[in-house]
Amino acid sequence: MKNKIIRLMVTLVLLSSINTVIAQDNKNVLVPLPSVDDFTKGENGWAFGLGLGVEYESAYEGSDEFGFEAQPAGAVQWRNDNHIYYFAGEAFGWRSLVSDEWLLDAVVGFDEGREKGDSDDGRLDGLGDQEEGFELVFQARRSFTPDWRYWLVGRLxxxxxxxxGLFGIGQRFGEQTDGTGSEVNLVVVVHDSEYANKGFGVNEEQSAASGLEEIKLSGGIRSIGLDYNYRHNINESWQLYGEALFEYYSSEVRDSPIARSDYEAEVGISVIYVF
Incomplete structure (x- = not known):
């Protein structure tokens, strides 16, 4: 009995030491996830990351046309302990580690809409242009381990x-806890009928102008997706960030004449300078 107690005490001490090391290694980032940028290096106040990325992606949702596009990368951030407020591209956001297991993120941004010129092959002729609009994004992740090795993710x-809406599970690879390494998320995506018809619906007027068959979607499951993220510190100031997305559409979405492909895909790579 005495030996069992000693072994238990040793185990508890070791676990406590491991958690302490993790906390020390992770003190320079809010959470050790490659998909969550943190340019503050663990310090309160302002932080800046500026860079450029190149993406190879579908021309629009459901498109069978692909092309390269240059995109700005990085963000302006202000950190206050476990809260980060940021401006990235056209989005303003707040991110907070409200506990060791919960990460919350709220963003006000823009939906870029869709223009007929997005298709070089004229696939969108007659459908009209969709204007930009405000959108609110709320995301929560719940980790199952202190080092954020596995988690659940939800997004609205x-x-x-x-x-x-998006719901899924994620896993982080590698031994680093400084925000570098790689991670993968497997998700199920759902949408309501209004959102579904914005991207894939064809009303009577659009059908007459485009020659496409009229269709009205009911909403529900939109797709199953896979998201891979990679981040690497080249040196103290330069970061390399990569992302790959794959989304396989549901049968209802695939039935839309706008969906020329059964899937949507994107691959991107960015180089970021952290000030």
Whole structure:
């Protein structure tokens, strides 16, 4: 009995030491996830990351056309302990580690909409242009381990033309806890009928102008997706960030004449300078 107690005490001490090391290694980032940028290096106050990325992606949702596009990368951030407020691209956001297991993120941004010129092959002719609009994005992640090795993720996108939800699981690879390494998320995406028809619906007027068959979607499951993220510190100031997305559409979405492909895909790489 005495030996069992000693072994238990030793185990508890070791676990406590491991958690302490993790906390020390992780003190320079809010959470050790490659998909969550943190340029503050653990310090309160302002932080800046500026860079450029190149993406190879579908021309629009459901497109069978792909192309390269240059995108700005990085963000302006202000950290106050476990809270980070940031401006990235056209989005303003707040991110907070409200406990060791919960990460919350709220963003006000823009939906870029869709223009007929997005298709070089004229696939969108007659469908009209969709204007940009505000959207609110709320995301929560719940980790199962102190080092954020496995987690659940949920996301809600609420916009002027419908709502979209995402639910899934994620895993981080590698031994680093400084925000570098790689991670993967497997998700199920759902949308309401308004959001579904914004991207894939064809009303009577659009059908007459485009020659496409009229269709009205009911909403529900939109797709199953896979998201891979990678981040590497080249040196103290330079970061390399990569992302790959794959989304396989549900049968209802695939039935839309706008969906020329059964899936949507994107691959991107960015180089960021951290000031």
């Amino acid at each position: 996108v609420a916009g002027e033309e419908g709502n979209l």
